[in-house]
Amino acid sequence: xxxxxxxxxxxxxxxxxxxxxxxxxxxxxxxxxxxxxxxxxxxxxxxxxxxxxxxxxxxxxxxxxxxxxxxxxxxxxxxxxxxxxxxxxxxxxxxxxxxxxxxxxxxxxxxxxxxxxxxxxxxxxxxxxxxxxxxxxxxxxxxxxxxxxxxxxxxxxxxxxxxxxxxxxxxxxxxxxxxxxxxxxxxxxxxxxxxxxxxxxxxxxxxxxxxxxxxxxxxxxxxxxxxxxxxxxxxxxxxxxxxxxxxxxxxxxxxxxxxxxxxxxxxxxxxxxxxxxxxxxxxxxxxxxxxxxxxxxxxxxxxxxxxxxxxxxxxxxxxxxxxxxxxxxxxxxxxxxxxxxxxxxxx
Numbered sequence: 001x002x003x004x005x006x007x008x009x010x011x012x013x014x015x016x017x018x019x020x021x022x023x024x025x026x027x028x029x030x031x032x033x034x035x036x037x038x039x040x041x042x043x044x045x046x047x048x049x050x051x052x053x054x055x056x057x058x059x060x061x062x063x064x065x066x067x068x069x070x071x072x073x074x075x076x077x078x079x080x081x082x083x084x085x086x087x088x089x090x091x092x093x094x095x096x097x098x099x100x101x102x103x104x105x106x107x108x109x110x111x112x113x114x115x116x117x118x119x120x121x122x123x124x125x126x127x128x129x130x131x132x133x134x135x136x137x138x139x140x141x142x143x144x145x146x147x148x149x150x151x152x153x154x155x156x157x158x159x160x161x162x163x164x165x166x167x168x169x170x171x172x173x174x175x176x177x178x179x180x181x182x183x184x185x186x187x188x189x190x191x192x193x194x195x196x197x198x199x200x201x202x203x204x205x206x207x208x209x210x211x212x213x214x215x216x217x218x219x220x221x222x223x224x225x226x227x228x229x230x231x232x233x234x235x236x237x238x239x240x241x242x243x244x245x246x247x248x249x250x251x252x253x254x255x256x257x258x259x260x261x262x263x264x265x266x267x268x269x270x271x272x273x274x275x276x277x278x279x280x281x282x283x284x285x286x287x288x289x290x291x292x293x294x295x296x297x298x299x300x301x302x303x304x305x306x307x308x309x310x311x312x313x314x315x316x317x318x319x320x321x322x323x324x325x326x327x328x329x330x331x332x333x334x335x336x337x338x339x340x341x342x343x344x345x346x347x
Contacts, residue, residue, distance in 0.1 A: 089172025095159040098152045098179055110143040111253050118210040119217030121273055122318040129278035130320050137206050144203055144211050145335035147243040148182035148257050157194050180242040182262045182333040188301045188325035191265045191334035202267040203337035208304045212251050212258035212317040219316050220259050221251035231260030232308045233315050240308055259315040262333030263303040270300040270322040300324055307331035
């Protein structure tokens with residue numbers, strides 16, 4: 001008995017069926033690949049949100065209880081000015097006795113930042129337009145306060161000048177346990193007046209940025225990677241912290257809190273950098289072009305460093321925040337600067 005005969009070629013119908021099967025298989029693989037890619041993107045997004053929550057270290061469901069409404073600080077200040085009692089607060093002797101001699105000397109210390117070029121600004125795509133472009137700036141040597149100006153230091157100023165105390169001081173006195181925390185609820189005008197009283201001045205934003213980035217163009221004082229253990233930001237504490245609390249977050253020059261704790265007033269008006277695509281009419285929270293916004297932007301002062309309430313990436317040393325000079329809030333503070341010649345003369 002012989003072997004059954006085997007057809008030597010497929011029929012046209014069989015070839016069409018195989019082509020349809022192959023097309024369906026390829027289409028199924030493509031759909032599965034798209035679904036897999038979408039799942040991967042979603043998982044990356046979840047991981048990113050988880051990272052941000054870990055950095056926040058508080059339940060984001062409570063955010064509405066923590067973030068003040070726009071204008072609330074202004075309202076609090078108006079109520080304070082209307083109801084404050086004359087004569088409340090510290091005498092000059094009382095203010096001086098708030099700390100010991102060594103503490104005063106440490107807080108009043110300034111750090112010399114050497115002359116030379118450094119990298120200012122950034123070209124990162126997701127940075128705000130007012131932070132761009134990356135460019136080189138050369139500065140003379142200058143001095144910058146090692147620490148933010150504290151409540152204790154500001155109390156001496158208030159006692160000596162009879163300037164009003166910050167509105168978060170009850171009856172003109174510093175809240176318990178906050179002597180060494182940075183003074184807040186001070187306007188740009190208050191900060192400039194304090195520095196002048198000390199024989200110093202507010203730092204220019206270029207000086208601030210160099211003091212933090214050094215000559216390496218660092219994103220944060222310690223390097224290019226965000227490390228929430230080195231600074232007070234994004235509610236990882238929930239309030240300001242002592243100005244000595246983060247030695248691991250100091251810059252290469254040994255200056256504390258250049259990123260985080262409070263956003264710091266600088267001497268400069270907000271202006272776009274040369275070559276920037278930022279509109280001249282920049283105003284807080286808006287890059288519009290109305291006459292009102294342009295007027296506000298012209299008077300806005302640059303703030304640097306981010307704060308305990310802000311997004312951790314707003315603490316990048318190239319980031320420029322800004323506000324009108326008469327604005328005060330619980331996450332704005334400052335430190336003073338001085339030129340080398342002034343320090344030599346002891347003026």
